[in-house]
Amino acid sequence: MSGKGSQEEILRLFRRKGGDYLSGEEISQGLGVSRTAVWKHIRQLRDQGYTIEAVPSKGYRLAEAPDRLLPAEIQAGLETQRIGREVVYFEETDSTNLRAHELGAGGYPDGTVIIADRQSAGKGRLGRRWASPEGVNLYTSVLLRPDILPFMAPQLTFLSAVAVARAIGEASGLQPRVKWPNDVLLSGKKVAGLLNEMHAETEGIHYVILGIGVNLNMRPEQFPGDLRYPATSVAIEKGSTVSRTGFARCLYREIDRLYERYLAEGVAPIIREWEGLCDLVGRQVEVDCQQRIIRGLVTGLDEDGALLVRTAEGTEERILAGDVRPMKGE
Structure with a gap:
């Protein structure tokens, strides 16, 4: 050994x-x-x-014990069905999602967790950089092997969002909200980002990766100065630090519960919970889809996770990708 x-x-x-x-x-x-x-x-x-x-x-x-994200610390009292039965830890890596792809290709089992204390090339949606200083946050990827078709994989982003929101609420007593498609907010500022990726063929999925970054104990001076969206941390909003290991265990338990429910009942109950956490439902928004701008009323999510927006002309748009902003005055 x-x-x-x-x-x-x-x-x-x-x-x-x-x-x-x-x-x-x-x-x-x-x-x-x-x-x-x-x-x-x-x-x-x-x-x-x-x-x-x-x-x-x-x-x-x-x-x-120190607040270190070691496998033995994470697995102590974890009590999950699948998530975290196998934990792979890196003091530093470029990206936990990249390591998860390697482990997925190498046959690691459903529910494997990858954690890094620091990332040198953390990434967010659309290739954006995710600041990943050591010793303060949670950078993790969860490897899943669900028996679903590739077009259903984006549904798991909402599972991640609900799990992160639940874990933040339990760990801090705060009330996080979610922003379509993959952000979790506190006081209107980004506290967590999600980046799900998959390896699949036409007939089925080999694996899905739930990439999750949560700003736990990050201080204001540790945030980059070029952020596109205001950011915060749980500690900033709570006024005191939180245990990273305790939060990680809580998050993996929530993912485990939601994943079991997803496999048994599908995405509908998770979508309903996500909608209850989203402040944009029922509000007028502007969605930048790069090729065009869509304005209208958010009515909810489709079963595949598409954002539903009813325009002034009365048509309902299904939006699969874009940046959403509330209209002025909303």
């Missing part, structure tokens, strides 16, 4: 003890390593920020 794997296994042993002492002999036998190796791994965990007490004749006790 690698040093990193041994440390994660020690953390799992601590979690099973529930705060009680764990003897060096128990750790040694559990890992199949010497007592000297156990001490080395304990020292390395301490260097990473874990507070581990050592008492003669009692052993070791995990007193406090």
